[in-house]
Every structure is written in C-alpha cells, then in structure tokens.
Amino acid sequence: MRFEFATATRIIFGPGAVREAPQIAVQFGRRALVVTGRNPSRADALCAALSDQGVSTERFCVPGEPEIETVRTGVNQARQMAAEGVIAFGGGSALDAGKAIAAMARNPGDVLDYLEVIGGGKSLPGPGLPFIAIPTTAGTGSEVTRNAVLASPEHRVKVSLRSPLMLAKVALVDPELTHDLPREVTASTGLDALTQLIEPFVCCRPNPMVDALCVEGIRRAARSLRAACADGRNASAREDMALASLFGGLALANAGLGAVHGFAGPIGGMFPAPHGAVCAALLPHAMAANLAALRLRQPDSPVLGRFDRLGQILTGDASAAADDAVSWVLSLVRDLRIPKLGAYGITPAVIPVLVEKAAQASSMKANPIPLTAAELTEILQQAL
Numbered sequence: 259m260r261f262e263f264a265t266a267t268r269i270i271f272g273p274g275a276v277r278e279a280p281q282i283a284v285q286f287g288r289r290a291l292v293v294t295g296r297n298p299s300r301a302d303a304l305c306a307a308l309s310d311q312g313v314s315t316e317r318f319c320v321p322g323e324p325e326i327e328t329v330r331t332g333v334n335q336a337r338q339m340a341a342e343g344v345i346a347f348g349g350g351s352a353l354d355a356g357k358a359i360a361a362m363a364r365n366p367g368d369v370l371d372y373l374e375v376i377g378g379g380k381s382l383p384g385p386g387l388p389f390i391a392i393p394t395t396a397g398t399g400s401e402v403t404r405n406a407v408l409a410s411p412e413h414r415v416k417v418s419l420r421s422p423l424m425l426a427k428v429a430l431v432d433p434e435l436t437h438d439l440p441r442e443v444t445a446s447t448g449l450d451a452l453t454q455l456i457e458p459f460v461c462c463r464p465n466p467m468v469d470a471l472c473v474e475g476i477r478r479a480a481r482s483l484r485a486a487c488a489d490g491r492n493a494s495a496r497e498d499m500a501l502a503s504l505f506g507g508l509a510l511a512n513a514g515l516g517a518v519h520g521f522a523g524p525i526g527g528m529f530p531a532p533h534g535a536v537c538a539a540l541l542p543h544a545m546a547a548n549l550a551a552l553r554l555r556q557p558d559s560p561v562l563g564r565f566d567r568l569g570q571i572l573t574g575d576a577s578a579a580a581d582d583a584v585s586w587v588l589s590l591v592r593d594l595r596i597p598k599l600g601a602y603g604i605t606p607a608v609i610p611v612l613v614e615k616a617a618q619a620s621s622m623k624a625n626p627i628p629l630t631a632a633e634l635t636e637i638l639q640q641a642l
Contacts, residue, residue: 261466262512264512266402267427270430271501273493273497279308280308283308283343284313287313289313289339291316292347293344293345293353295348301348308345318335320351320355323526326409330369336360342388343389344360349393350393353400354398357391363386363387364386385423391429392430394439395443396486396496397451397503398447399504399510399511400507401430401431401504402504402511404422405418406419407533414527415524416526431500432500446538448479448503449483449537449538449541449596450537451503451506452479453506453515453518453537454519457516458509459473460516461625462624462627463513463514464513475505478502482494515621515624516548516625517540517622517637519621521612521634523616531599538591538594539596541587541591542584545583545584548626550633559626559627569581572586598642599638604642606639606642
C-alpha cells in the first residue's frame with residue numbers, strides 16, 4: 259500500500275474561527291489583497307479587524323465563477339499594491355480566484371502557461387503569495403484543495419490551475435458564516451459537498467485516510483443537509499455541513515472525483531449553470547450508470563461493496579445495498595427541488611459535445627470504471 263496525503267498547512271475549524279484571521283494574517287505581512295464574492299461588503303468586519311491589527315487591505319471582487327481574465331486582473335492589483343498575502347473570503351469562486359491570484363502573483367508568465375487542457379500545462383516553478391482561505395459556503399472544500407477551477411469563455415470550458423504549491427497556509431472554517439445562506443444555495447452547495455464525498459469514496463484510487471474522511475462526511479451530510487435547508491440557523495446542521503464540505507475537499511484533493519465532475523467542467527464552461535446545482539442534478543444518474551457498468555463488465559470489483567456501504571451510510575440501515583444509495587440520493591435531489599439541467603438551456607442537441615469534452619476531463623480519470631460514450635450520454639439524458 260502506498261498513498262500520499264497533502265493539505266493546507268493549518269486548518270482551524272469552529273464557530274467564531276474567522277475572528278482569528280487578523281492575528282494569523284499579520285504573520286505573513288502588512289499588506290493583503292482580500293478576494294471576495296459578489297458582495298464585498300460581507301468582508302467589512304474582516305477588513306476592519308485586519309486594519310486594527312496593522313494589516314492594510316485592498317479588495318478584489320469576484321462577482322461570478324472566475325475566468326482567466328479575472329485572475330490576470332487580480333494579479334495586477336496584487337502586484338501594484340505590493341501585497342504580501344492573499345485572503346479569500348467567500349464561496350468556491352472567491353476561494354479559487356484567490357488561490358490562483360496568490361499563485362501567479364509570484365510566478366512568471368501568464369496563467370494560461372500553467373492551465374490544464376487548454377494551456378501549456380507547465381508546473382508552477384515556485385510558491386505564490388501566502389494564501390489564507392475563509393469559506394462562507396459549505397460545498398466546494400476549495401479551502402483545502404490544490405487547484406483552482408477557471409472558466410475560459412473563448413474555449414467554452416472550465417479547467418484547472420493545479421499545483422501542490424497552491425495549498426493554503428491556513429484554512430479558517432467557521433460554520434457561523436453559513437447561517438444566512440439562502441435555502442437554494444444551501445441545497446446546491448450541500449449536494450456539491452456530498453458529491454465530493456461520494457465520488458472519492460467509490461473512485462478507482464481510494465486510500466484509507468480518504469475513506470475515513472468520506473465515511474464521516476457522508477454520515478454528517480446525510481443527517482443534516484435537509485435540516486440546514488429547512489432552518490439555516492440550525493447550528494448543529496450547519497456545523498455538520500461545514501465539516502462535510504471540508505472533508506470533501508480533503509478527499510477529492512487526495513483521491514479523485516468521477517463522472518459528475520467530469521461533466522461539470524464542460525457544462526459550466528458552456529452554460530450559465532451553478533456548479534453545485536449541476537453536480538446535484540447529475541449525481542444520482544452517474545451513480546446508477548457506474549453501478550450498471552460495474553455489474554456488467556467488472557462484477558468482481560470491490561467498488562460494488564463500497565456502493566453497498568454507501569447505501570448503509572446514507573440510509574442508516576445496516577441491510578441497505580447499492581441501489582438504496584441511488585434511490586436515497588434521487589429522493590434528496592427531488593426533496594430539495596434541484597432543477598434539471600434543461601433549466602439552464604442544455605438541450606439534447608449538445609449532448610455529443612458534452613460527452614466528448616467530459617471524456618477528456620481530468621476528473622473522469624478517477625471514475626470507478628471507464629464509461630462508454632453511450633453510458634455518458636445516458637447520464638446526461640436522465641439529468642435533463
């Protein structure tokens with residue numbers, strides 16, 4: 259047995275953890291670029307606290323999912339202010355943008371030189387600016403991953419800037435920051451977190467540390483996602499979901515994902531569809547397709563036993579099996595009123611293009627079994 263596990267240098271989890279940010283940030287310097295989501299005023303208290311600690315800040319707003327040009331603009335701002343660190347405060351888009359800006363602010367060349375698939379795919383030659391990640395949603399786990407997902411409108415795809423050198427110096431995970439999230443955001447980001455626990459658990463390159471995180475994370479998400487959607491102020495449910503999101507990020511960064519995320523990149527690059535909602539719509543159908551393919555072509559695969567275990571964790575029933583896992587997720591997606599992919603303008607006509615792009619996606623490499631074009635097509639047809 260051999261495996262590797264890499265993550266942020268330091269993870270701090272708990273209610274009120276965000277209040278530790280100023281004392282941590284000052285250790286890296288006196289000038290910080292604060293990367294926020296579409297509402298930069300949410301970071302007012304953080305910036306005021308940083309100022310009190312002697313850290314001057316400028317803000318960089320990321321109003322939607324980050325694009326290549328977003329990173330270029332942010333890098334210019336970081337260099338012009340001579341930033342000594344980057345603090346990302348927001349959802350997955352802000353965290354990914356902040357991570358990429360921090361990486362490129364101290365490395366030569368253009369971000370396209372280092373991007374997968376559409377870029378040069380070069381390795382980052384050195385570390386970027388110190389990066390502190392403070393998530394305000396519970397879904398992507400981006401605070402502990404080593405990649406940033408960036409959209410390229412020109413290529414109509416989303417791809418990753420990826421390097422172990424991009425891992426955060428500190429990840430501050432404060433469940434209280436998620437208490438005011440709208441129900442729809444709670445549902446879609448929560449299902450993204452669940453996807454990022456299920457896919458590594460059944461992927462083709464699991465490891466024991468990832469397994470432990472996935473089992474605990476899936477259990478917490480299964481018991482608390484509905485509760486968090488029903489009552490955003492349910493502190494226990496919010497804590498469970500924040501932890502599930504964190505564990506999902508740790509899992510995907512150290513094992514891999516699968517067909518859901520293989521599709522999510524191309525779909526996000528071609529259509530204005532939120533990443534979490536896309537994953538939610540695809541998840542039960544990808545699970546069903548993987549099960550059918552394993553039973554047909556690899557009936558002795560140990561992954562089938564993992565699907566059985568998944569059914570037991572999700573349902574809480576020791577006698578549950580793999581098909582119960584699919585049924586449970588289908589019911590959850592229905593109960594949380596997740597839109598079908600057709601709601602974002604995706605039609606049957608684009609399925610062949612999406613299937614071709616998904617087959618080449620890096621996430622697809624960890625799928626438990628290679629899926630045929632017909633099987634990938636069936637997943638999309640069911641999700642429409």
